[in-house]
Amino acid sequence: MRILIVDDSSTMRRIIGNVVQQLGVSKEDFDEAEDGVVAWKLFQEKNNYDVVLTDWNMPNMNGLDLVKHIRTADKKVPIVMITTEGGKGEVITALKAGVNNYIVKPFSADILKEKLDGLVKG
């Protein structure tokens, strides 16, 4: 499974990467990006991701814009928004933009595992 992890905090990228590794994904099978611009570039170049995990508030290009960009090129790839934005309005906005699932920080590893399992099986 190829995963793209997008977050401007290096600590968060490592936390998410760690959970993903616990699921059996090797380090070589996931890429990291510190903002939407880098992530969009990686997505276009590699074009082989099975899941995208992205933060919302990031410099240069935020997560919501990234989701919109990805959806213009790929309607199917599952996208999970992992963010501190816990408002109902934000969740709806993200869903409308094309996010498949939504996790509010702080989250437990089990929640992320559960969501990823659901997306991969579904």
Added chain:
Amino acid sequence: MSMSQEEIEALMSGAESTEADETEEVSVDAQPDETTQGVQEEQQEDVQGDDVTAETEESTTNTSESEDDIDNIDDMLAGIDGIVDDGSDIEEGLDTNLEQKETKKDQSMEELIDSNQYPMPVKHENKVVNQLNEVADDSEEKASQIFDVLSFILDENNEIQNYNKNMGEFIDTQVLLLDALAKKFPNIDVFSQNLETAKTLVEDSKSLSSKIDGENNKVFEAMELMQYHDINRQKIERVMAVIRKLNSYLNGIFEDDNEKPEVQIAKHISGDSNDIVGADDIDSLIAEFSEEG
């Protein structure tokens, strides 16, 4: 108000039906307005307190004088036989003097700040947004280092777990061997004794394995808790954004749209204090001046 994961789940399942009813509360405009801020920062950068410069010059002069003294003493000592120079006493003395001066300077500045008499000079390190930015960056760096330590513990634990597994497998074979020997030679006590020891070691190995698993779980827990670093960083960024907006607003509201040249301000105006000269004082001053002329 924040939503719990359960509420999000409920929302996800009913998203389609609620979408039409909900009014969007989108507040994506989280990016701070930085265009004016950069210019204002540059303008403020040049403003420096004269006394700070004077103090720096004074300390530089003192230091160079002290260095000259050391050179002279060194020359004198070089001319005397049998003296071994370790240099420590003089340097220590100088260091102590400098430290004392610095401490005194810090104390006096603190006193002035405490009595609201001495605003911090507008320097890069005193600007609030810069300070907050520095805190966020430092914290990110340290969090990364903590993560390195936790990752190291996990890796080491995995290695210990592998060693333990290998030892456990070996002890299992020894238990089988000793069991067979103890049954075949029931009169030889050493077989039955070693069998008991081996069985105890098997249990110890299992216990060690579960302890390592428990420790790994605690490390994962610590890693999860480190998410609060990111959350706190975002809280700091929110404060920084407010300060930037406030800065922009205050600069805007105090801005002078007039193109009139700045008028020199009067130093003493009637009503300011009792020190203002009266008509009599002026006359006597003029008279005094005329006499001198």
